[in-house]
Amino acid sequence: MTGEEPLLTAVGLHKAYGPTAALGGADFSIRHGEIVAVMGPSGSGKSTLLHCLAGIVVPDSGSVTYRGTELTGLPDARRSELRRTDFGFVFQFGRLVPELTCLENVALPLRLGGARRKEAEAAAGEWLERLEVAGVARKRPGEISGGQGQRVAVARALVTSPRVVFADEPTGALDSLNGERVMELLTDAARFTDAAVVLVTHETRVAAYSDREVVVRDGAARDMATIR
Amino acid sequence: MSIGHTLLGLLETGPRHGYDLKRAFDDRFGHDRPLHYGQVYSTMSRLLKNGLVEVDSVESGDGPERKRYAVTDAGVTDVREWLEKPEKPEPYLQSTLYTKVVIALLTGRDAAVLLDTQRAEHLRWMRDLTERKRRGDLADQLICDHALFHLDADIRWLELTAARLGRLAEEVRK
Numbered sequence: 367m368t369g370e371e372p373l374l375t376a377v378g379l380h381k382a383y384g385p386t387a388a389l390g391g392a393d394f395s396i397r398h399g400e401i402v403a404v405m406g407p408s409g410s411g412k413s414t415l416l417h418c419l420a421g422i423v424v425p426d427s428g429s430v431t432y433r434g435t436e437l438t439g440l441p442d443a444r445r446s447e448l449r450r451t452d453f454g455f456v457f458q459f460g461r462l463v464p465e466l467t468c469l470e471n472v473a474l475p476l477r478l479g480g481a482r483r484k485e486a487e488a489a490a491g492e493w494l495e496r497l498e499v500a501g502v503a504r505k506r507p508g509e510i511s512g513g514q515g516q517r518v519a520v521a522r523a524l525v526t527s528p529r530v531v532f533a534d535e536p537t538g539a540l541d542s543l544n545g546e547r548v549m550e551l552l553t554d555a556a557r558f559t560d561a562a563v564v565l566v567t568h569e570t571r572v573a574a575y576s577d578r579e580v581v582v583r584d585g586a587a588r589d590m591a592t593i594r
Numbered sequence: 595m596s597i598g599h600t601l602l603g604l605l606e607t608g609p610r611h612g613y614d615l616k617r618a619f620d621d622r623f624g625h626d627r628p629l630h631y632g633q634v635y636s637t638m639s640r641l642l643k644n645g646l647v648e649v650d651s652v653e654s655g656d657g658p659e660r661k662r663y664a665v666t667d668a669g670v671t672d673v674r675e676w677l678e679k680p681e682k683p684e685p686y687l688q689s690t691l692y693t694k695v696v697i698a699l700l701t702g703r704d705a706a707v708l709l710d711t712q713r714a715e716h717l718r719w720m721r722d723l724t725e726r727k728r729r730g731d732l733a734d735q736l737i738c739d740h741a742l743f744h745l746d747a748d749i750r751w752l753e754l755t756a757a758r759l760g761r762l763a764e765e766v767r768k
Contacts, residue, residue, distance in 0.1 A: 407753070407757070550728060569746075570716075570717065570720060570745075570746050570749045570750075571720070571724075571742055571743075571746050573717065573720075574717065574720035574721050574723070574724040574742070575721075575724055576721075579714075579717055581710075581713075588710075590710070590713070590714045590717065
């Protein structure tokens with residue numbers, strides 16, 4: 367690990383949904399280009415931690431700092447913009463737009479950022495090729511397999527060259543072989559673009575693709591790299 | 595692993611010298627633990643004595659004689675029987691990890707830290723194997739997967755035990 371400043375840091379995050387505490391003082395940090403697995407039992411607060419880090423959810427207390435900017439204090443519109451320009455997302459079930467072709471899905475984040483159709487689709491095409499799914503470019507999400515859909519989702523997450531990719535159980539709906547290939551492609555692509563990856567997973571075999579592991583238990587995060 | 599059966603199986607594909615046998619074994623199965631020459635020759639003497647192999651030819655040159663071994667019919671039968679018989683699954687009922695957890699609880703030490711330390715060590719191994727798998731060929735991938743699935747099972751056990759530590763502490767201190 368380098369002595370470089372963390373890219374994204376969270377300190378003392380608390381978040382409750384009604385009477386249920388999801389996070390109870392979680393700390394987290396990730397460096398440029400690092401792949402960190404967030405593990406923990408179901409309901410431990412892993413996904414809430416990811417949502418707070420990505421600025422999707424505002425914590426009740428605590429701070430999230432991204433490249434020197436405190437996210438929790440930013441207005442919604444600014445946080446949305448940041449998610450579009452600097453962050454990429456991969457979810458358990460691709461969450462592709464069913465009405466668009468796979469190529470249009472991957473080009474979408476670029477189009478939303480103001481890119482022209484031709485350039486956006488050319489970049490999307492390259493990413494589909496890198497993810498070994500160039501053949502599904504003209505198909506709609508309903509016409510492709512789960513494994514292909516996840517690769518398209520990874521392409522969509524990386525097409526904007528984000529600094530941080532948030533992956534929430536990216537292989538959760540795939541069989542072992544497909545899950546493994548998606549992890550290889552996701553981590554290769556992240557290394558290629560020098561993106562950091564926050565990888566939420568309950569599967570140790572998936573976590574083994576990371577550089578470091580953080581375990582969330584009862585809403586508190588513990589960095590396993592400090593355990594010797 | 596049964597080295598004798600493995601060498602017999604390799605010989606079934608054609609007669610070989612002791613050195614070739616060692617090389618074939620190491621290429622396919624000896625990734626972490628290559629065979630010693632001594633092991634090959636002691637195994638071949640045993641197989642010869644039991645009539646499972648025979649000396650096919652002897653070459654004498656400047657150095658020591660080089661024997662070429664061939665499998666016998668009895669040897670082929672032995673390989674077939676070995677392949678047909680399922681291996682006994684290892685039930686791991688004498689787990690060192692379980693013993694350590696109980697001793698930690700009995701002596702008032704922090705068993706949760708022990709479990710976390712072990713988990714971190716297991717994951718370190720899993721990372722190394724995952725990396726080796728990415729760089730390796732299909733044989734490497736299958737060998738690493740076998741180890742990865744076992745380490746994964748261990749980690750599940752470590753997690754379950756961590757979740758039951760309170761109850762286990764009450765039981766062992768009764």
